[in-house]
Amino acid sequence: MLEMLQYDFMRNAFAAAAVVAVVAGTVGYFLVLRGQTFAGHALAHVGFTGATGAVLLGIAPIWGLVLATVAAGIGMGFMGERLAQRDVAIGLVLALALGLGLLFLHFFTAFATQATTLLFGNVLAVDMRTVWVLLALGSVSLATLAVISRPLLFASLHPELAEAKGVSLRLYSVLFLAIVALATAECAQIVGVLLVFALMVGPAAAAQRLTSAMAAGVLLSAVLALLEAWSGIALAYYTDWPSSFWITALSAAVYLIATLPRPMGRLASAAPR
Amino acid sequence: MNAVELRDVSLTLGGRTILTGIGLDIAMGEFVGVLGPNGSGKTTLMRAILGLVPPSRGSIHVLGQPATRGNPAIGYMPQARHFASDLRLSGRDFVASVSNGHRLGLPVQGRTVRAEMEHALRLVGAQELARRPLAELSGGERQRLLLAQALIGKPQLLLLDEPLISLDPHRQQEVVDLVKTLKADLGIAVLFSAHDVNSLLSAIDKVLYLGSGQAALGTIDEVITGPVLSRLYGSHIDVVRVGGRIFVMSGSCCAEAEEHRHESAPTDRQPRHSGHA
Ligand SMILES: Nc1ncnc2c1ncn2[C@@H]1O[C@H](COP(=O)(O)OP(=O)(O)O)[C@@H](O)[C@H]1O
Ligand SMILES: [Mg+2]
Numbered sequence: 001m002l003e004m005l006q007y008d009f010m011r012n013a014f015a016a017a018a019v020v021a022v023v024a025g026t027v028g029y030f031l032v033l034r035g036q037t038f039a040g041h042a043l044a045h046v047g048f049t050g051a052t053g054a055v056l057l058g059i060a061p062i063w064g065l066v067l068a069t070v071a072a073g074i075g076m077g078f079m080g081e082r083l084a085q086r087d088v089a090i091g092l093v094l095a096l097a098l099g100l101g102l103l104f105l106h107f108f109t110a111f112a113t114q115a116t117t118l119l120f121g122n123v124l125a126v127d128m129r130t131v132w133v134l135l136a137l138g139s140v141s142l143a144t145l146a147v148i149s150r151p152l153l154f155a156s157l158h159p160e161l162a163e164a165k166g167v168s169l170r171l172y173s174v175l176f177l178a179i180v181a182l183a184t185a186e187c188a189q190i191v192g193v194l195l196v197f198a199l200m201v202g203p204a205a206a207a208q209r210l211t212s213a214m215a216a217g218v219l220l221s222a223v224l225a226l227l228e229a230w231s232g233i234a235l236a237y238y239t240d241w242p243s244s245f246w247i248t249a250l251s252a253a254v255y256l257i258a259t260l261p262r263p264m265g266r267l268a269s270a271a272p273r
Numbered sequence: 274m275n276a277v278e279l280r281d282v283s284l285t286l287g288g289r290t291i292l293t294g295i296g297l298d299i300a301m302g303e304f305v306g307v308l309g310p311n312g313s314g315k316t317t318l319m320r321a322i323l324g325l326v327p328p329s330r331g332s333i334h335v336l337g338q339p340a341t342r343g344n345p346a347i348g349y350m351p352q353a354r355h356f357a358s359d360l361r362l363s364g365r366d367f368v369a370s371v372s373n374g375h376r377l378g379l380p381v382q383g384r385t386v387r388a389e390m391e392h393a394l395r396l397v398g399a400q401e402l403a404r405r406p407l408a409e410l411s412g413g414e415r416q417r418l419l420l421a422q423a424l425i426g427k428p429q430l431l432l433l434d435e436p437l438i439s440l441d442p443h444r445q446q447e448v449v450d451l452v453k454t455l456k457a458d459l460g461i462a463v464l465f466s467a468h469d470v471n472s473l474l475s476a477i478d479k480v481l482y483l484g485s486g487q488a489a490l491g492t493i494d495e496v497i498t499g500p501v502l503s504r505l506y507g508s509h510i511d512v513v514r515v516g517g518r519i520f521v522m523s524g525s526c527c528a529e530a531e532e533h534r535h536e537s538a539p540t541d542r543q544p545r546h547s548g549h550a
Binding site: 148 | 320361422
């Protein structure tokens with residue numbers, strides 16, 4: 001079991017996955033709570049354009065990802081509610097984002113490997129430097145989230161009331177989507193831009209099914225994300241199948257199990273009445 | 274000191290004048306039913322009292338102070354939205370998020386926050402049901418949590434926007450009685466908007482009727498009369514009382530008194546019938 005840890009690339013993979021999973025699970029909980037899961041998906045697509053643009057300019061793709069997602073997140077936050085209703089516009093922008101990314105890659109020689117890595121991730125290729133970058137970015141997003149979490153929650157659950165109490169809905173929408181953008185850029189390093197949902201939304205949605213207490217839910221979401229990511233990497237090591245496949249499979253399986261009707265749960269909630 | 278004072282207030286939204294030249298005083302401890310057809314400005318008036326819609330003319334005072342956004346003395350229950358209906362979050366966490374919600378930091382619930390929340394939940398009799406996820410509560414149970422939420426922070430003025438919507442008549446009466454008890458126990462002023470004055474008859478001290486940009490405030494007998502409502506609706510209105518209930522009827526059309534009472538789709542109604550009541 002521990003023999004896989006003697007390889008540097010495996011240790012880096014586990015470390016990177018740990019950082020990203022904790023960030024994704026925590027941020028994802030709020031994302032699901034606010035009903036904004038589409039935003040994570042959309043930001044990831046835009047991130048692809050940023051990453052490929054960076055590759056074209058000879059910069060590390062992660063910085064293109066971060067820049068593009070954060071800019072798009074802030075933009076989406078400012079547009080607010082109006083954006084949510086325009087699914088045709090969003091769909092077109094997402095398609096355009098992927099198309100532009102493709103064009104940028106077209107000019108690049110190592111086309112196929114780069115594209116696959118960006119789209120589907122390759123956690124086994126993460127180096128030590130990237131782990132540190134992920135840790136720094138993750139700390140920034142979690143620290144910011146901690147500072148704004150109370151008014152963010154208030155604005156999410158009671159928007160009209162929060163507005164009446166002087167809380168700026170737009171400010172928190174912008175700040176939160178910037179945090180989501182950072183988390184998305186991180187996730188893309190592990191599972192690629194197309195599969196960000198697996199780490200960001202799957203564990204959080206499962207956790208909300210499993211407990212209705214918020215603190216426990218946030219914790220559970222982070223733990224599930226961590227277990228799914230680590231198990232995915234371990235399974236990839238033993239089967240030689242892509243880790244992203246295993247992570248998405250585990251994420252889907254855990255969500256499925258969480259949504260199954262539970263006889264125990266029903267008994268428990270029937271008892272006090 | 275009055276709970277609410279409006280002096281010659283006009284309210285406009287996006288260039289449209291909603292209310293013009295409104296003057297009224299609501300005393301402390303008064304339970305005022307806010308009535309009027311859809312779009313007459315009930316919600317807008319409450320938002321103006323909250324400081325969210327600045328008057329285009331005149332002045333609004335709340336508890337002696339000019340109306341400003343963020344007034345902690347006002348408890349507010351917004352018009353029901355369907356947002357929370359699929360949340361898996363517990364009612365307790367939902368209500369607790371209101372405490373100090375405007376302050377930065379982690380939403381940890383200290384002892385005072387928890388005590389305040391339990392107090393509010395006890396007042397509305399929701400201590401048991403607040404353990405369950407919102408998604409598993411009925412509309413009426415969720416309304417009770419929203420009412421508890423409005424009581425957090427010990428408000429002196431409660432603004433309740435259509436709290437009876439989507440409740441069956443039995444539950445409606447429960448909510449009205451609950452608010453009446455709260456008003457008496459806490460000595461607070463209440464503005465309670467509704468579509469049917471009959472559901473409020475047992476509880477309200479006064480009626481504030483809105484229509485055609487104008488308002489009439491007074492007791493039920495002063496306001497719910499043919500002449501006053503004819504002015505507010507801009508057409509001939511008859512008021513008929515049968516068996517302790519009040520029916521508002523316009524022109525030739527009439528006896529469809531009952532079907533609008535359990536209101537679910539307010540938009541497809543004829544404005545002049547919607548007040549009935
Ligand atoms: N943002 C807005 N811009 C312009 N008009 C608005 C806006 N919001 C509401 N209105 C209009 O203001 C009027 C009053 O609305 P409202 O206060 O919600 O009425 P009520 O609560 O009595 O049904 C309605 O005619 C509505 O169409
Ligand atoms: Mg309204």
